Amino acid sequence: MSKLSEKEIVKHLEKLPEWDYEDDAIHTEYEFNNFKDCFSAMSRIAFECEALNHHPDWSNSYNVLNISLTTHDAGGITLKDIKLALVIEGIVEEEEEE
Numbered sequence: 571m572s573k574l575s576e577k578e579i580v581k582h583l584e585k586l587p588e589w590d591y592e593d594d595a596i597h598t599e600y601e602f603n604n605f606k607d608c609f610s611a612m613s614r615i616a617f618e619c620e621a622l623n624h625h626p627d628w629s630n631s632y633n634v635l636n637i638s639l640t641t642h643d644a645g646g647i648t649l650k651d652i653k654l655a656l657v658i659e660g661i662v663e664e665e666e667e668e
């Protein structure tokens with residue numbers, strides 16, 4: 571899969587207002603009510619990543635989750651990153667509503 575142009579990335583990020591684009595990756599940070607909710611979201615995201623065979627660079631500190639997405643094989647941002655970010659948004663939205 572080839573990497574997206576900067577113009578294409580900016581266009582896709584219109585659907586992902588909480589995500590920033592920097593250094594050939596897209597980034598966001600989530601703050602949950604507590605560690606349990608954060609880890610629960612991480613667990614659900616992990617299974618989706620496996621299903622998509624596309625994995626995040628992420629870090630967790632107590633109730634905060636930082637996620638960066640890039641396609642290592644392509645050396646930049648591809649549709650796989652946009653798709654996974656949309657899936658992650660859906661999971662986090664559900665997690666926050668529970």
Ligand SMILES: C[C@H](O)[C@H](O)[C@H]1CNC2=NC(N)=NC(=O)C2=N1
Binds near residue numbers: 640642
């Ligand atoms: C063989 C290669 O590692 C796999 O196709 C997948 C695994 N998960 C991946 N995840 C991400 N973010 N980028 C990749 O290029 C990638 N490649």
